[in-house]
Amino acid sequence: MLAAVIIIGTPVRADDISAGFIFDHFQLTLEQGLRTESAGPFYYSQKIEDQTLWAIPPFYSSLDNPAVESHEDDFLYPLFTSIRYGQERRWQFFQLLSMSSGVNPDDTAPRQFTLFPIYFQQRAADTNLNYTAVIPFYGHLKNRLFRDEIYLVMFPAYVETRKRDVVTDNYFFPFVDVHHGNGMQGWQVWPFVGREHKEVTTETNGFGDVTTVGGHDHAFYMWPFYLAQNNGLGTDNPEKIRASIPFFETFRSPQRDITTVLWPFFTTIDDREKKYHEWQGPWPFVIFTRGESRETSRVWPLFSQSHNGTLENDSYLWPVYTYTRLHSDPLDRERTRIAYYLYSRLSEKNTETGKTRIRLDMWPFFTWHHDFNGNERLQILALLEPAVPDNPGIERNWSPLWSLWRSENNPRAGASSQSLLWNLYRREISPTHQKLSIFFGLYQSQVQPGGTSVRLFYIPIGRSH
Numbered sequence: 001m002l003a004a005v006i007i008i009g010t011p012v013r014a015d016d017i018s019a020g021f022i023f024d025h026f027q028l029t030l031e032q033g034l035r036t037e038s039a040g041p042f043y044y045s046q047k048i049e050d051q052t053l054w055a056i057p058p059f060y061s062s063l064d065n066p067a068v069e070s071h072e073d074d075f076l077y078p079l080f081t082s083i084r085y086g087q088e089r090r091w092q093f094f095q096l097l098s099m100s101s102g103v104n105p106d107d108t109a110p111r112q113f114t115l116f117p118i119y120f121q122q123r124a125a126d127t128n129l130n131y132t133a134v135i136p137f138y139g140h141l142k143n144r145l146f147r148d149e150i151y152l153v154m155f156p157a158y159v160e161t162r163k164r165d166v167v168t169d170n171y172f173f174p175f176v177d178v179h180h181g182n183g184m185q186g187w188q189v190w191p192f193v194g195r196e197h198k199e200v201t202t203e204t205n206g207f208g209d210v211t212t213v214g215g216h217d218h219a220f221y222m223w224p225f226y227l228a229q230n231n232g233l234g235t236d237n238p239e240k241i242r243a244s245i246p247f248f249e250t251f252r253s254p255q256r257d258i259t260t261v262l263w264p265f266f267t268t269i270d271d272r273e274k275k276y277h278e279w280q281g282p283w284p285f286v287i288f289t290r291g292e293s294r295e296t297s298r299v300w301p302l303f304s305q306s307h308n309g310t311l312e313n314d315s316y317l318w319p320v321y322t323y324t325r326l327h328s329d330p331l332d333r334e335r336t337r338i339a340y341y342l343y344s345r346l347s348e349k350n351t352e353t354g355k356t357r358i359r360l361d362m363w364p365f366f367t368w369h370h371d372f373n374g375n376e377r378l379q380i381l382a383l384l385e386p387a388v389p390d391n392p393g394i395e396r397n398w399s400p401l402w403s404l405w406r407s408e409n410n411p412r413a414g415a416s417s418q419s420l421l422w423n424l425y426r427r428e429i430s431p432t433h434q435k436l437s438i439f440f441g442l443y444q445s446q447v448q449p450g451g452t453s454v455r456l457f458y459i460p461i462g463r464s465h
Helices: 002-008 392-397
Strands: 023-027 033-038 043-048 051-056 060-065 070-075 080-085 088-093 097-101 111-115 119-123 131-134 138-144 147-153 158-163 166-171 176-181 184-189 193-198 201-204 210-213 215-221 226-233 239-244 248-252 256-261 266-271 276-280 286-291 294-299 303-308 311-316 321-328 331-338 343-350 356-362 366-370 376-380 405-410 415-420 425-429 434-438 443-448 451-456 459-464
Touching (some): 051 392, 060 392
Antiparallel strands (some): 023 033, 033 043, 043 051, 051 060, 060 070, 070 080, 088 097, 097 111, 111 119, 131 138, 138 147, 158 166, 193 215, 201 210, 215 226, 239 248, 248 256, 266 276, 286 294, 303 311, 311 321, 321 331, 331 343, 343 356, 376 405, 405 415, 415 425, 425 434, 434 443, 451 459
């Protein structure tokens, strides 16, 4: 390139440089933007409107979008990630060590730090939201681990949890507990005996209507050899369950009857609400369902056919062949798979517009996309994409390493491009130009409205009009 500058006497623009996987700079095909690639798959950067992305796969990538105040950093994704969205921030190391901060609707701006499962901490301007837990010694948590509050001392010796209005005191978790709240009281010494009673209560829904919440009575003795439950007390559909696992289980209600023998293998279901009968035996290998709302015939893994008004599931020699379809206007979604990810075809159609999105994968050979706008993209060698489809982290940090062939087509813009071996061969077509670069750019040709130009060893050797 330096020799070309000396001989020609004019500087070489970045747009004119095509040096294969050493360096290349070009316009994106599927979007309005520019991309630079260098050192084969180990460096690239691109800019699409306000969004800037650059990466050194697989070690690091940075995505910045000031328009929506977002920024993402990945280090050996998914080992370490850092995400900022507005005032919300979070980073994590292998989902074991993490920290997050942000602003809640009440402007409390809590900051969380976690070393899972040993240390949990939160600090906020409102000190009532602060907590610290050092597992298993002592701690207090709020809105963590699927509970509103958790107190613990020498876990599992003592743990108190609260979920909404229900408070549970656990002694030597999970063997002994006492719980109460929201009209409910109960206790257990597991697995020997336990009882729970809930009164009929009411609640107000989002529309301001008062609805009835059924009560229940639960009991067990020498779990799971005797279980008794009465649910929906005070409602028009009370349920009665009796079981001695694994010998039998019965479920009786005005809408549905279920009887199981040698649980969970042999079961009959009479669903009067949904109008179907089902026979299972032994579950889940053999199931036959007949009725107005659904039909199923399964002898697993030989074959299975199941469908209702909106959903269809079929398989033959599972997992050799599986097929699913969901039709609920305006969505018509079909997926065919062979041996899980060895072959997969996903189709989503908008029945109102007639537009279709298709994704075709054959692991590890290729992945192909066709979006609702008609854009197409083919990538040859796809080692992770079929198993984790549409994962931005994989596409940013890992896909460039094994993308031996890339082909993109944008029919609306009249643009297309192909790249082999990280631009060792690259061809671009657009309404304004056609460009070809071969073998590190040692041969280049470009066709524009003003004529055709050719470069050999980066030196212009001719131009025709």
